[in-house]
Structure formats: C-alpha cells, structure tokens
Amino acid sequence: MVELRSLDPESTALSLMLAVIASSNTPLLLLDGDLRVIAASTSFCRAFQLEPASVPKSQFSGLGRGEWNVPQLMSLLEGTASGAAEVHAYDFDLKREGQAPRLLVMNAHKLDYVDKEQIRLLLAVADVTEARASEKLKDNLLREKAILLQEVQHRVANSLQIIASILMQSARKVQSDETRGHLHDAHSRLMSIAAVQKHLAASRLGEVEIRTYLVQLCKSLGASMIFDPKALSIEVIVDESTTNADVSVSLGLVVTELVINALKHAFPGHRAGAIVVRYSSQGPNWTLSVGDNGVGMPAEPYSGKPGLGTNIVEALAKRLEAEVEISDAHPGTLVSIVHVEPAPDGAGQST
C-alpha cells in the first residue's frame, strides 16, 4: 500500500489513481507492459474470489489458480500492450475448478497519458452470465409465444370452419325457407368475423387496414349472398385509414348487417342494382356508410318489429360511440354510421 507522508503532487496523483481503481464498481485491473497487476478493484477481487493482498505485483496469468491464463486472451492483452490490438467486448469463459463457468465480457485499453515510457493497460471485466441467460430465456419465450399464437389462430380458424360447415349443412337440410335464410345469415356473420381474424393473423401488429379488410369482407358476403353477380354488385370505397382489432370487428359486423339488409330488402324480384360501402376518416372522426340504389325504405323506417340486424347495428354503433343516420338516397337508401370525437376541451369539465 502507498503510504503518504508528504503531499508531493506525484504521489498524490498515484494515490488518487489507485483509490479510483480500488473503488470501481466494475471489476478493473491496471496492468503494466509485462502484464503484471499494478492494482485491482475491490470488486474484481470479490467477484473472482481473489485475496486482495495477493493480487498486486503478481502476473495476470498467475492470478487465482491460473484460470485467466488462456492463450487467446493473453495474446490479445500482449497485443494491446504493444499497440497492435485492442480487446473490445471480448467474450471469455472463465472456468474454475468446482464452479460453474462464468461468461465474461472483457475490454482492455492501453492508457494514453504523459509518461510514454511506462505502458499501462486498463482491463475492465463484466460478468454477463445471468444477463445472457435471461436474454436467451426471453428469446425462447418470444419464440414460444409466436408459436402458441399461430397455434391459437389455427385452432380458431378450424373452429370457425366447423361452425361454418354445420351452418351450411343445416341450411341445406331444413325445409323452411325462413329458417334457411336465418342459417345463411348466421353463416355470413361468421364469415365476416373470420375475415377480420384472417386479416389480423396476417397483419400481426394489431393494426387493421380498413380498405383491404372491407374489400375482403364484401367479396365474401357477395360470394355467399349474391346469386346473380351480373345483376347485383358491392363496391367498396375506403380511404387509407387503419384502426385497431376491436373497432374493425365492430365495423365489419355493421357492414355485414347493412349489406345483408340491403340484399334482402332493396332489390325485390330480381331487381338489379348496386351497393356501395364507404368509409373515410378525418383525425379521430369517421363515417361508415352503406348505400343502395334499390326500392328505398318503407314509408315508416323499420316498420313493424325491428329485425335482428337493426338491433345489432344499433348496439354496435353505440359501442363505437357513433350515431346511425338513415336517409332516402333517391333512389334507394343510405345508412351512415357517424363517429364524432367529443371535443377534449370547451364542451365542459363535468363529464
């Protein structure tokens, strides 16, 4: 140990340097040009179970029971001392008898200071055994999660296929046209949920591109519900909007109901026509509409009992915090679902 009697600047500087190294939290070694240890941090001795008093002045290769004396590391350090190499983030397996190996990351630099004659190397050691293990664990968990997610998507698709199959088979077997109609509607609703499911599985980020989704959905609705594609068509006009999975499922179900409704009521007696589905958004506000050029609505909208479809649309609109507007399109009917985000300020603080 360095004893200070008089405060001459040189020994003060030396003492300060040794104190800095000794107190470092990162295990540190100061070596000379012959790879002899000048000083070691307390953390180094503690981490690698070395008796602090034994460390100064011993050869680096002789530390402990020689576990540091590995040819590749030695030649890297010699290279660093001669200025030919540098030890930068070098992975080193420290193997000690009777102990689990530790994975270390070593960094060594030749110190640049006033005394050009004396070579000094600073070696910093980080023990990354636990960190690497937990990284590996994390990678494995992520991989496992991706596999499980795929498996779930696969099972959902299979379950939907089973339900779709049963509905279609039942629809063919029942005698009543009305029941058959209901089964077909149920099938269309199921396919619309399946469409968003497929879309989400493909997008992965949870963001749904509304245009692709609605085009896919309407194609599937048309395929199952339009018996004469030359007479009836569904057009989808949507901007570049994206939305989250929850909202897209609701939007898809609204479109499903309104398209089913238009196909059923707007074009009686094989009347030809077109259905147009539109969606556009501006900031948080959006409008979804389904219009047809059919026979128009009855004198009183939804005369008689409201159908299941109407109830579903109203419930979904409520969920989407949107208003349902029905208007006469001359010819035909236009149903719009309008969402206007409440102003964040101005409207009042009480709500």
Add this chain to the structure above:
Amino acid sequence: MAHSASPPAGGTVVLVVEDNHLILMSALDLVATAGYEGVGAANADEAIAILEKRADVKLVFTDIEMPGTIDGVKLAHYIRNRWPPIHLIVASGRDILDESQLPTGSKFFSKPYDNTTIVEEMGRMLAAIDAGKPVP
C-alpha cells in the same frame, strides 16, 4: 374410414382429405351438392390408399394439418408427382400460405373457406378437364 356421399353414378369423383369428421362430412356434402361424387379420407395415408385403388379421382381437396406422416402440402406434391392429371385444392387454418409452396396450378384457401368459392374453383378446374384444356 372412408365415407361416400350420394354418388351420382359415373360422375366426376372428388377426394376430400380432412381429419376433422364434421368438416369432412360438410365438405362431402358440398361436393355432392355441386354434383360430384365425394370420397372422404381422414389423413394422407388413407388418401393415397384410395388413389392407388381407384383411377377415377379427378380432384383432391385436402386440409394441411393432419395426423400421420404426411401433411397436406406434402400430399399435394406426392399426388402431383404420381398422378399428375389430378387437380388440387388445399385449405388450412394456419397462416395464409404462399401458393408457391404448392404444386403449380393448385389453389390454396384459408379456413374458414366459403363453400361457394370452393365449388366455383372445383367447377373451373373440372370444366377445364371436360374441355380437354389445361388449367391456366
């Protein structure tokens, strides 16, 4: 176990390969409604055994994930190599599969598939046979 659904004698034969019994029954029903004779198999090994026994199968409609040594993709390639004229439709609930993984000319549909779409595709493929033209 092999199922047969209302075979119209002398009609076009479609082999459906699907391990889920309910989906298989429904698919055979779909095939029958479309006017073809449906034959069912619960896995690829059964399907190959059927194809070895009868030469009149014109189209195979197969699932991908099935128990046994061969999945639907491998089955499709096997059939294309051994019985090149047979048309292939492949369906799966797993990710949207790239059709390039399948033999040329075969079609992929993700589950749940739409019956109408499947019937249309079968019609398109089988009409090409009747007209003696290769499917584009």
